[in-house]
Amino acid sequence: MIRTQKVMVRLDDGDWLCLPVHRHHSFGSDTYLAKSHALFCPSCQTVWAILKFVDDTEVWPVAQFCENCDPKASVLYSPWYPVPGSLLVEEGWGVIDESLLAVLPEQFLKREFNLHLKAYS
Numbered sequence: 723m724i725r726t727q728k729v730m731v732r733l734d735d736g737d738w739l740c741l742p743v744h745r746h747h748s749f750g751s752d753t754y755l756a757k758s759h760a761l762f763c764p765s766c767q768t769v770w771a772i773l774k775f776v777d778d779t780e781v782w783p784v785a786q787f788c789e790n791c792d793p794k795a796s797v798l799y800s801p802w803y804p805v806p807g808s809l810l811v812e813e814g815w816g817v818i819d820e821s822l823l824a825v826l827p828e829q830f831l832k833r834e835f836n837l838h839l840k841a842y843s
């Protein structure tokens with residue numbers, strides 16, 4: 723099923739960039755249903771992104787580091803944390819929300835590319 727999801731990212735100046743995407747409501751070869759998420763950084767303790775299907779009544783918090791914080795400074799550091807600032811929420815061992823990646827607008831796709839380059843360089 724195709725649904726509309728608002729993808730919102732807090733910018734450095736405090737404003738929010740919000741772009742809608744139309745996407746499958748499932749991922750992992752339709753094994754899992756995508757949920758609405760608020761991405762909360764455990765280091766700076768802010769919600770830095772919201773991924774909300776427009777007709778969902780619940781938004782689930784997910785602890786994920788923002789692009790400005792270093793997960794390696796965390797007392798609970800794990801090398802398996804997702805790339806800081808990435809919108810691609812890990813839904814389980816080795817499962818990311820690839821159906822979101824497939825429809826990200828160019829502006830967010832470039833952002834993901836740059837964040838991944840930074841994390842692995």
Ligand SMILES: [Zn+2]
Pocket residue numbers: 763764765766767768787788789790791
């Ligand atoms: Zn942070």
